[in-house]
Amino acid sequence: MSEYSQNLRASYEAVWGTYQQFTERNEALLRDILVEGEDYYAIEARTKDLDSFEAKVDLPEKEQKYKDIAEVTDLSGLRIICYLDEDATRVCEQLGELYDIDQEHSVNKNEQLDPDQFGYRSRHFVVAFPADRAALKENARFVGLRAEIQVRTILQHAWAAIDWKLRYKNSAEVPQHLRRRVFRVSALLELADDEFSSLSVSVAHLRDEYERKVDAGDLSIAIDRESIDIFIEKDVDLEALVALAEDIGYSIAPNHPNARDPYGGVISTASLAGMSTIDEVRTKIAEVVAKKEPRLRQVFEAWREPDRPPRLVVSKAGLARLAIVLSVEVPQAVALVEKLPFGPKLQSALLDVLRNG
Incomplete structure (x- = not known):
């Protein structure tokens, strides 16, 4: 040196x-x-x-x-x-x-x-x-x-x-x-960078289109990550379902900030239930609200035990998914839950209500 x-x-x-x-x-x-x-x-x-x-x-x-x-x-x-x-x-x-x-x-x-x-x-x-x-x-x-x-x-x-x-x-x-x-x-990496940016712009345009349709009352749009996100944010029937659930004892929490796929469960459940548009999801949620689905309370009661907190915490997407399950015939509902499980405690309570309710 x-x-x-x-x-x-x-x-x-x-x-x-x-x-x-x-x-x-x-x-x-x-x-x-x-x-x-x-x-x-x-x-x-x-x-x-x-x-x-x-x-x-x-x-x-x-x-x-x-x-x-x-x-x-x-x-x-x-x-x-x-x-x-x-x-x-x-x-x-x-x-x-x-x-x-x-x-x-x-x-x-x-x-x-x-x-x-x-x-x-x-x-x-x-x-x-x-x-x-x-x-x-x-x-x-x-x-x-x-x-x-x-x-x-x-x-x-x-x-x-x-x-x-x-x-x-x-x-x-x-x-x-x-x-x-x-x-x-080198060219592939630069092209990929440009394509990711282009995809981001396309997603933003698609969200704008979805929002315009939802605001106009047109829910005949395909179920995907973006449409479900906008639906959960804006739908009045889902808000009514939230109010019904909260009266029973559910606590509606926002998506976890580190959740990588917060809507995967509801999208997969809707697909397996034969739904392809947001309007079909909305219709099922509206039915659950209209009849004040008694099994929504039964699930909460089956979940609740003396050593558990007073409220059952779910996200809006989780609540929408629960409503889809409760809106279909029991055999299909059981199949949906077994194929796409909820958390262990809620899973046990839900299956108990479906099979014995």
């Missing part, structure tokens, strides 16, 4: 703890402002360790480049991995509101990509706390510090990881007999 890199290392070692705290403060800020699952898939954070720092500044091309460690912009590094390109764009806009951006050292690799390059698409920002945030007492020690924040999609991140392993930055570096395969993989 050169005397130059050793001196810089000693300077960095003296303030490494402060940079570590700066990284942690930035990560906490981003997690507080951005919405997981909506704005981003994951946030990664790291403070460059001493050995990596010395190895960086000891590279021949870095010799005498830095007069002070403050000139090194990536000592504190964060990466925001987004689902779609439009999410990444939105996050970049939010970064502009949160930080002072060093435009001279920030780059958009999407725009820098030459025709003979491939894959490594992301946006890099060198940032510092703006005056109002830096003026806070808890941030006083971070004045003058900068962080590098990378923003990319999941597929851009996947290519960056593969690129790091292959270490090919342009077509000239790729062995001739592998070049076509590398370009194909």
